[in-house]
Amino acid sequence: NAGVTQTPKFRVLKTGQSMTLLCAQDMNHEYMYWYRQDPGMGLRLIHYSVGEGTTAKGEVPDGYNVSRLKKQNFLLGLESAAPSQTSVYFCASSYGAGGSYEQYFGPGTRLTVT
Amino acid sequence: QQQVKQSPQSLIVQKGGISIINCAYENTAFDYFPWYQQFPGKGPALLIAIRPDVSEKKEGRFTISFNKSAKQFSLHIMDSQPGDSATYFCAASPTFIDRGSTLGRLYFGRGTQLTVWP
Numbered sequence: 001n002a003g004v005t006q007t008p009k010f011r012v013l014k015t016g017q018s019m020t021l022l023c024a025q026d027m028n029h030e031y032m033y034w035y036r037q038d039p040g041m042g043l044r045l046i047h048y049s050v051g052e053g054t055t056a057k058g059e060v061p062d063g064y065n066v067s068r069l070k071k072q073n074f075l076l077g078l079e080s081a082a083p084s085q086t087s088v089y090f091c092a093s094s095y096g097a098g099g100s101y102e103q104y105f106g107p108g109t110r111l112t113v114t
Numbered sequence: 115q116q117q118v119k120q121s122p123q124s125l126i127v128q129k130g131g132i133s134i135i136n137c138a139y140e141n142t143a144f145d146y147f148p149w150y151q152q153f154p155g156k157g158p159a160l161l162i163a164i165r166p167d168v169s170e171k172k173e174g175r176f177t178i179s180f181n182k183s184a185k186q187f188s189l190h191i192m193d194s195q196p197g198d199s200a201t202y203f204c205a206a207s208p209t210f211i212d213r214g215s216t217l218g219r220l221y222f223g224r225g226t227q228l229t230v231w232p
Contacts, residue, residue: 004157033219040123042203042224043158058219090157100146100165100209103220105157 002026004106006091012112013081021076021109023091031094032074033058033103034066036087043090049074050097081113117141118206120223127230133191135226137204140185144206148220149178149189152201161202162189194230201225 007022023032034046045058049068063085065077074093078085088110092103120137127133137147148163164171164178164187171178177190191198204223 040224042120043222045219048219092157097219100163102148102160105159107155107157 004091004093004104006089006106006109008109009107010110012114013078014114015082017081018077018079019081019111020078021089021091021111023074023076023093023106024072025074025091025093025104026072027093027095027104028071029093029095029104030071031097031101032068033092033094034064034074034076035090035092036060037090037108038087046076046089081111083113085111086113087111116224117221118204118223120204120226122226123224124227125229127194127228129194129196129230129232131194131230133194133198133228133230134188135202135204135228136186136188137206137223138184138186139206139221141206141208141221142185143208144221145209146207147178147180147187148205148207149176150203150205150222152203152225154200158203191228194228196230196232199228199230201227 004025030051033048035043044060047066049055052071055066067075088108090108091106094101094103149161150158151161152158162173166182175192180187203225205220207220
């Protein structure tokens with residue numbers, strides 16, 4: 001049982017390049033989330049999904065797109081990377097949403113945009 | 115607008131001392147208050163959580179104190195150890211969820227970096 005895994009662990013992009021971050025979970029969770037973590041800013045929700053084929057915007061969605069074609073996978077895309085997107089990205093999943101449902105986090109992807 | 119305010123941003127405590135991290139919120143719809151612990155290079159993990167029907171919850175050396183009228187809650191780490199050195203996030207969430215909205219989401223504080231000196 002691997003829990004939540006993220007690929008890649010590190011990536012360096014040049015401004016304007018695109019990339020996709022992959023998140024996979026093997027806990028059969030319905031809900032999946034993408035967060036970004038910046039120093040002194042805590043965890044900010046980018047996009048989330050309440051089930052296969054669904055996505056919704058979070059707190060800071062601009063510049064990102066997501067897809068949930070399979071229940072176990074949640075992809076985060078950057079179409080044209082900007083230096084402001086330099087951050088650590090965390091994927092999380094939970095059995096349900098709202099209070100009392102623990103969110104399980106992946107190990108993170110450190111992205112640098114030059 | 116920050117939904118959950120956390121302080122201090124950083125905290126240095128001597129081994130064996132008590133670490134205290136405070137959080138405050140405004141939204142009275144919040145009724146679930148978890149704390150997440152994050153070690154360097156790792157993702158956050160749930161440490162302890164409380165609902166407002168109790169004023170305190172203790173798990174080992176970790177205690178959450180909750181003051182519903184003041185809309186504040188805090189994490190106390192007793193007998194702090196170097197292995198407790200990590201970043202701690204408080205969070206809040208409403209139980210009610212509206213599928214397709216963000217009502218069920220967790221709102222995180224900005225984090226406290228705790229260092230426990232041996």
